[in-house]
Amino acid sequence: MTAPALTRLTPDATPEEAVAVIMRDGGVIIEGLFDDATTAGLENDLNPVLDGVDTGHDEVFAGSRTKRAGGLFARTEHMVTVAMNPLYRGVADLILNKPIDIFVGAESVPNPAGKHVGGTSAIKIGPGQGSQPLHRDDSVWLWRHPGYGREARVQIMVAVSDFTAENGGTLVIPGSHLWDDTRAPRLDEAVPTEMKAGSALIWIGSTYHGGGPNTTTDSYRFGLSMGYDLAFLRPEENSFLTYNLDEIRRLPKELQRELDWSSEHYVGWVEVGGQMSDPMDLLERDDYTSIDAGLPARV
Ligand SMILES: O=C(O)CCC(=O)C(=O)O
Ligand SMILES: [Fe+2]
DSSP states (O other): OOOOOOOEEOTTSOHHHHHHHHHHHSEEEETTOSOHHHHHHHHHHHHHHHHTSOBOSOTTTTOTTEEEEOOGGGTOTHHHHHHTOHHHHHHHHHHHOOOEEEEETTEEEEEOOOEEEEEEEEEEEOTTOOOOOOBOGGGGGTOOSSOTTSOSEEEEEEESSOBOTTTTOOEEOTTGGGOOTTOOOOGGGOEEOOBOTTOEEEEETTSOEEOOOOOOSSOOEEEEEEEEEETTSOOSSOGGGTOOHHHHHTSOHHHHHHTTOSOBTTBTOEEETTEEEOHHHHHTOTTOOOSTTOOTTOO
């Protein structure tokens, strides 16, 4: 059986157009979403980081010929360019940020589901690496399918190098987001993501995918990935242990909130002076200089 290829759109597509393709196929390739300065910047900033880390210690999932690094908002300014990309954010908002009506007393109140950053990864797949097992990223929350009427994650994979079938271009099973939880994914149902550097794959948490095998002898597949997730789910990457206050304060306000310095409908509050306060209030205070020092107002 030949699996259908992923649809390709250009960066002038609207978020609505991209969402229509994603909800039909499970993912979409946006060609030329980022310019050369961004991919060159990502390469220059992240190659030295990846040079300094070990390959994965786990043969099966992390890959013993694959290198990964997280904490990317502190490691390259171009991470902000990716996270703030209007098409990616627009798609994530349309898919994730659907309000949920909740009774508070007699009144049903719409609660915005909100989105936050689930994690950041630079991933270099080296020669000889076999394919990663096909998986759904929403399995980290033991998500069920059909998925509670909503998706948990909208993920992006930016091609920092070209992605090919030979160098480990991400394998995707188109349509697999519609499968229930009894059907196993098979490699012969997956298609490799082939795209030029600067292009990006956007897919959802319920779509089966995995890093592809790198059958070359000398070329690396370099991808940069991040997820926007439903704001009330625990993020994969722990931002409080990853970024210090200076690093967080340098980011746009939206990203500060989306790295969990925020409280939406009571998730994430911090007690200050007897009030369930928004962490953003602390971030904006000059006298709040260190997480280690605790709250200035603590009594
Ligand atoms: O490297 C890739 O292409 C995909 C990686 C992935 O899906 C993961 O680590 O969850
Ligand atoms: Fe994955």
